[in-house]
Amino acid sequence: MKIAWNTRDMAVPDRFTFWNDTMSRTLMPVRLATDHPARFDGSAQVFGLGALQMSLTNHCLLQASRPVKLIRQSDPEVFQLHLILRGRGRVTQAGRDAAFQAGQLLLIDSSRPFGGWRGSADDPARSLIVQFPRAALGLRSDMVGQLTAAPIPVRNGITGVLAGHLKHLAENADGLTSRDAETVAAVTFDLVAAACADRLEATALLSPESRRQALLSLIHDFVRQRLGDPGLTPQTIAAAHQISVRHLYKLFEEQGVTVAAWIRRCRLEQCHRDLADPRQRSRQIQAIATRWGFADAATFSRAFRSAYGMSPRDHRKLAAGDDSSENPGIG
Numbered sequence: 023m024k025i026a027w028n029t030r031d032m033a034v035p036d037r038f039t040f041w042n043d044t045m046s047r048t049l050m051p052v053r054l055a056t057d058h059p060a061r062f063d064g065s066a067q068v069f070g071l072g073a074l075q076m077s078l079t080n081h082c083l084l085q086a087s088r089p090v091k092l093i094r095q096s097d098p099e100v101f102q103l104h105l106i107l108r109g110r111g112r113v114t115q116a117g118r119d120a121a122f123q124a125g126q127l128l129l130i131d132s133s134r135p136f137g138g139w140r141g142s143a144d145d146p147a148r149s150l151i152v153q154f155p156r157a158a159l160g161l162r163s164d165m166v167g168q169l170t171a172a173p174i175p176v177r178n179g180i181t182g183v184l185a186g187h188l189k190h191l192a193e194n195a196d197g198l199t200s201r202d203a204e205t206v207a208a209v210t211f212d213l214v215a216a217a218c219a220d221r222l223e224a225t226a227l228l229s230p231e232s233r234r235q236a237l238l239s240l241i242h243d244f245v246r247q248r249l250g251d252p253g254l255t256p257q258t259i260a261a262a263h264q265i266s267v268r269h270l271y272k273l274f275e276e277q278g279v280t281v282a283a284w285i286r287r288c289r290l291e292q293c294h295r296d297l298a299d300p301r302q303r304s305r306q307i308q309a310i311a312t313r314w315g316f317a318d319a320a321t322f323s324r325a326f327r328s329a330y331g332m333s334p335r336d337h338r339k340l341a342a343g344d345d346s347s348e349n350p351g352i353g
Contacts, residue, residue: 024196028065038062041081049077049153050132051096055085063146069195073158074207077151078192084147087137097133101166102153103214104128105176105188109147111140115171122173127181127217129169131156136171150188152210159215160229166218180220180236183243184213209235237263238273249289252317256281289314290329293322297334298341307334 027044029037038059046052048068056062064081110123115136122128122140130136133156141147156163176185191206198206216236219225225233244262248254259281260270274281292314296302302310308319311334316322326334 024067024069026065026067029063030065034060037064045079049075049151050088050098050100050102051092053087053089053092056083067192069192071195071198071203071210072207073155074210075153076188076192076195077153078149079151080146080148081141082146083139083141083143085137085139088132088135090135093133093135099156100132100153101156101159102130102132102151104130105150105152105185106173107148107150109141109145109149111138111147113138113171116167118171120171120173125176127174127176127185129166129172129174129218131167131170134167134170150192152188152214154211154214158211159218160211160232161215161218161224161227165222165224165227169218169221174217174221180213180217180240183236183239184217186243187213187239209239212236213239234273237265238277241270241273245285246288249285249292249314252315254285254315285315286325287329289316290326293326293334294330294337297338300342303338303342307338 025048027040029041032040038054038056041062041064042054045054045066048066062082064079064084066080067078069076104127106122106124106126106128108124110121112119112121113128113130113136114120115130116134140149156166159166174181176182187210191210212232212235215228215232216225219228219232228236241259241263244259245254256267256270260267263270270281274284277284279287293310293316296305296310296313297307308322311319311322316325323333326337330337332340
């Protein structure tokens with residue numbers, strides 16, 4: 023499911039040629055150029071997730087073009103969605119010419135000629151690239167094509183949720199089973215479709231499943247941002263998303279969990295992580311619990327023991343690999 027390479031592992035004369043050939047085979051055929059091939063530096067990880075392919079790339083200055091002749095020779099008929107993590111660049115496609123930078127999404131269509139550049143000697147480019155069939159979103163390709171070479175800022179809302187999802191996916195793709203990969207790919211398609219439809223002001227064209235998944239992802243993000251608020255309730259969540267509490271309960275029932283149980287699980291996961299963090303060894307256990315919305319020490323201790331089979335104190339000791347005494351806190 024994963025291939026990876028780094029040009030630093032190769033002989034200097036071979037680095038740029040290898041990058042050019044490998045990226046054209048792995049993604050879509052393009053013509054690449056760089057000012058100083060002998061000094062080219064790049065690395066990539068590529069994950070196959072069913073019909074979706076995700077790539078994490080780092081490289082210095084590159085110019086790229088895909089002329090009509092190359093499209094006629096080979097066209098995989100895909101869209102590429104780039105999440106720009108670092109660096110800047112410029113792209114031209116479908117009569118649009120746009121500069122882009124970190125913190126933006128950029129859509130490219132393999133079936134239309136394009137050209138551009140990204141990265142520089144002192145500011146390497148870093149991107150997450152999601153490549154998928156043009157028909158995978160359930161939206162008309164000509165509509166989605168209106169977004170090519172038109173950078174989309176990542177903000178609160180569906181673009182922020184999509185960007186967070188892609189980063190989390192890249193960090194955890196190694197551990198996915200084949201079944202997991204199919205599920206994650208379906209969720210990713212729904213989020214990309216929702217982000218495109220939102221940008222086009224055409225959310226009514228989304229399939230019911232895509233609308234449901236987008237709404238659920240927005241709710242999940244809303245909750246995670248507010249786990250430390252002990253007043254987080256189904257009523258406040260529903261009101262923030264302009265839906266009824268009954269609709270909210272139904273969304274979570276389809277996941278096989280109640281709203282309260284999911285909030286509690288998220289809070290416990292954050293406490294579990296922080297208690298194992300060596301940088302937080304000096305923090306009292308109760309302070310960590312309170313940070314994530316557990317105002318009552320006894321309630322937290324019972325919930326933690328039920329979820330993880332040990333007390334918060336024992337988990338911290340186990341993570342530290344010793345039996346040293348702790349600051350006073352929850353047992």
